[in-house]
Amino acid sequence: MTATVEAPSGDTRPARRAPRHPVKRRTAARRHVTPWMMLAPGIVLFTLFMAAPILYTFVLSFQKELVSGLGLGSGSRTRTFAGLENYVATFTDPEFLASVGRVLVYGLILVPTMLGLALLFALLLDARRTGAKGFSRVSIFLPYAVPAVISSLLWGFLYLPAVSPFYWIFEQLGWDDVPSLLSPGLVVFAIANIGLWGGVGFNMIVMYTSLKAVPTEIYEAARIDGASERQIALRIKVPIIMPALIMTALFSMIATLQVFAEPTTLRPLTNSLSTTWSPLMYVYRDAFTRDDIYSAAATSVIIAVATFAISFLFLRVVQRRAFGQED
Amino acid sequence: MTITNQTRAMVVPEFHEASDRRSRNGDQRMPLAIGSTAVLLLGALYCLLPVAWVVIASTKDASELFSTFTFAPSTHLWDNIVELTNYRDGLYWRWMANTALYAGFGAIVSTYVSALSGYALAKYVFPGKNVVFRVLLMGVLVPGVIVAIPQYLLLAQVGLTNTYWSVLLPQLISPYGIYLARIYAAAAVPTDIIESARTEGARELYIFHRIALPMMGPGLVTIFLFQFVAVWNNFMLPYIMLGNDELFPITVGLSGLLNQGASLPAMYTLVITGALLSIIPLIVLFLVLQRYWRVDLAAGAVKA
Missing domain, CATH: 1.10.3720.10 (MetI-like)
Structure with missing residues (x-):
C-alpha cells in the first residue's frame, strides 16, 4: 500500500557512491549481506509462526481422517485427501451460517456506532470552544488499556439484574419486566456495547491525531470566508482525515469478524450464547471439542479469505468514492 | 450570518473587526460550546462507568455484591x-x-x-x-x-x-x-x-x-x-x-x-x-x- 510511496530519498545513495571509491567496493558488497542479516530474525519468526501455520492450515483443510477397524491404535487412523469436502461441510452447516449472520448483525451495530462516536468525539476535541478536553480525552481512551476479557467481565456484571445499576434505574422508573440484557434477543447489543466501549477511544485518538496534523491556517481561511464551526468540521475536517477514517473502518471490520474473547467470557453469565456464537468460536469448537482439526482448518481458511475479500472490496469502493474525482 | 460576516470583513477596519467578532462569537457560540462539552463529558462518563463500578464492587463482600446498591461502597477491599x-x-x-x-x-x-x-x-x-x-x-x-x-x-x-x-x-x-x-x-x-x-x-x-x-x-x-x-x-x-x-x-x-x-x-x-x-x-x-x-x-x- 504505502510501501511504494515512501521510498526514502537516501536509499539510492550508497549504491551510487560505491563505484566512486574503488576501495569501498567490498564494503558495498557486504552491504548487501548486512540487510539480510538484520532481516533474518524477522524472516525466521515470520516463516515459523505465520507462513508455516498458514500453509499448514491450507494443507489440513483439504484432508480428512480415515478410521479403519475400530479406530484404536495409532495405525488405524490415516489422513487422506478430502478435496473440498470440508469446505462444503462448513458452508452447508446451518450453525456456521447462523454464526456468520450473528457477526454481521454485530458488525452492523458496532462499526457505524463506534466510528460515528469516535469521529464526533475527535471533532469535539478539535473544536475551539469545547471544555474539559484533557479529562475527556484520557477518560475515553482509558478503556483501550483494558483487555477484552476484563471489559467483558466488567460489563457482564453490569448486565446482571442483581448487580446492574440500569435495573435499579428501571425499577425507579416503574418498569417492571425489562428483559435481561443478556437474553437471546439483546445479547448481540450487549456484546456490541463491550466492543464499542473498548474501541471508541482508540479510534478517536487516531482521528484526533490526524486532525492535529492539519495546518490551522486552512480553518482560519474558512472562518474568514464565514464558515461556521460545524461547516468547517463537516466540509473541511472530515474530508481531510478521510484516509484515517478509511483505515479505522477497515481495521474495525476485520476485528469484528474475529470476535471471540467477549462472547467466550460472557458465556458463564448467560444461557443465550451458544458455543458457536461467532465464527471463531465455531472454529474453536471444531478443533478442540470435536477434535476435528480438518474442518476447523477449512473454516479458518474461509474466514481468512472473507477477511481479505472484505478488505479489498472496501478499499476499492471507498477509493473510487473518495478519490474518484482526482482522475 | 455568513453574509454579515463577509460584509463586515469588507467594511469594518481590521482591529475593530477582530475584537467585535470575538464578543459576537462568544455570545452566539456559548450554548454550542456547552452542548459539545456536555457530549464529550457524557462520553467520558460512559467510559469511566465500568471502571468506577469495579472500584466500588471490589470493596464489597460476596453477599453485599448482590444485595446493596451498585454504587454504594463498602469496607471489604483489603x-x-x-x-x-x-x-x-x-x-x-x-x-x-x-x-x-x-x-x-x-x-x-x-x-x-x-x-x-x-x-x-x-x-x-x-x-x-x-x-x-x-x-x-x-x-x-x-x-x-x-x-x-x-x-x-x-x-x-x-x-x-x-x-x-x-x-x-x-x-x-x-x-x-x-x-x-x-x-x-x-x-x-x-x-x-x-x-x-x-x-x-x-x-x-x-x-x-x-x-x-x-x-x-x-x-x-x-x-x-x-x-x-x-x-x-x-x-x-x-x-x-x-x-x-x-x-x-x-x-x-x-x-x-x-x-x-x-x-x-x-x-x-x-x-x-x-x-x-x-x-x-x-x-x-x-x-x-x-x-x-x-x-x-x-x-x-x-x-x-
Whole structure:
C-alpha cells in the first residue's frame, strides 16, 4: 500500500557512491549481506509462526481422517485427501451460517456506532470552544488499556439484574419486566456495547491525531470566508482525515469478524450464547471439542479469505468514492 | 450570518473587526460550546462507568455484591485482596507475573526484531527488498487468531505446547510493527548521518544500535505499546496453548475463575477484585507513556 510511496530519498545513495571509491567496493558488497542479516530474525519468526501455520492450515483443510477397524491404535487412523469436502461441510452447516449472520448483525451495530462516536468525539476535541478536553480525552481512551476479557467481565456484571445499576434505574422508573440484557434477543447489543466501549477511544485518538496534523491556517481561511464551526468540521475536517477514517473502518471490520474473547467470557453469565456464537468460536469448537482439526482448518481458511475479500472490496469502493474525482 | 460576516470583513477596519467578532462569537457560540462539552463529558462518563463500578464492587463482600446498591461502597477491599492472594497459594499473582512476562518481555523482543527489520528495509538497497516487504505486508492483513490453531498443532509436534514458549514465541513477530518501524526509520534516521558514520569506519550493526535506535525512540515506544496491548489482549492464543493454570496470563485465569463462579458465587468477589488489580498497572503504564505514544505514526501510516 504505502510501501511504494515512501521510498526514502537516501536509499539510492550508497549504491551510487560505491563505484566512486574503488576501495569501498567490498564494503558495498557486504552491504548487501548486512540487510539480510538484520532481516533474518524477522524472516525466521515470520516463516515459523505465520507462513508455516498458514500453509499448514491450507494443507489440513483439504484432508480428512480415515478410521479403519475400530479406530484404536495409532495405525488405524490415516489422513487422506478430502478435496473440498470440508469446505462444503462448513458452508452447508446451518450453525456456521447462523454464526456468520450473528457477526454481521454485530458488525452492523458496532462499526457505524463506534466510528460515528469516535469521529464526533475527535471533532469535539478539535473544536475551539469545547471544555474539559484533557479529562475527556484520557477518560475515553482509558478503556483501550483494558483487555477484552476484563471489559467483558466488567460489563457482564453490569448486565446482571442483581448487580446492574440500569435495573435499579428501571425499577425507579416503574418498569417492571425489562428483559435481561443478556437474553437471546439483546445479547448481540450487549456484546456490541463491550466492543464499542473498548474501541471508541482508540479510534478517536487516531482521528484526533490526524486532525492535529492539519495546518490551522486552512480553518482560519474558512472562518474568514464565514464558515461556521460545524461547516468547517463537516466540509473541511472530515474530508481531510478521510484516509484515517478509511483505515479505522477497515481495521474495525476485520476485528469484528474475529470476535471471540467477549462472547467466550460472557458465556458463564448467560444461557443465550451458544458455543458457536461467532465464527471463531465455531472454529474453536471444531478443533478442540470435536477434535476435528480438518474442518476447523477449512473454516479458518474461509474466514481468512472473507477477511481479505472484505478488505479489498472496501478499499476499492471507498477509493473510487473518495478519490474518484482526482482522475 | 455568513453574509454579515463577509460584509463586515469588507467594511469594518481590521482591529475593530477582530475584537467585535470575538464578543459576537462568544455570545452566539456559548450554548454550542456547552452542548459539545456536555457530549464529550457524557462520553467520558460512559467510559469511566465500568471502571468506577469495579472500584466500588471490589470493596464489597460476596453477599453485599448482590444485595446493596451498585454504587454504594463498602469496607471489604483489603479482605478481598487477602482472599485473592490466598487463593491457591497466590496463583493470582503468578498470573500477573506471567502476563508481565508475556506482554513485557514479548513486546520488548518483538520491538527489537521489528526495529531491526524496519531499519534494514528503510535504509538499505538490496535485491529482493520489495518482495520481502510485500510478503510481510500481507502478514498485516492475516488475522493473528486465525493462525492460532495451526500454531498450536505445529508446536504440539515439537512438544512445546503448554509451556511459556508456546505463548511467547508466536507473538514475537509483528508484521505491523515492522511496517511501522520501516516508516519511522525512513523518517527519523537521516541517511547523511549513517553515511558519515560509515566513512568514519563504524560497523553496520554499531550504527544501528548506537545511532539509529536512539533516533527511532518515540516510534519504538509506539511499536512497543501496540505490541504490549496486542499480547496482553490476545485471549485465544494462551487459551488454546495452555492447559496448566500456573502458566496462565491474567485474562485466561480470570475467565476461568468466572467460569467457576457460575456454580460458586463466592468466586465473583475474587474475579472482581482480580479485574481491578489487573487493570491498574496497565492504566499507569499508559498514563506514563502517553507522552511518547505516537498514534499519528499509525494514522500517518494510513495515507495510501
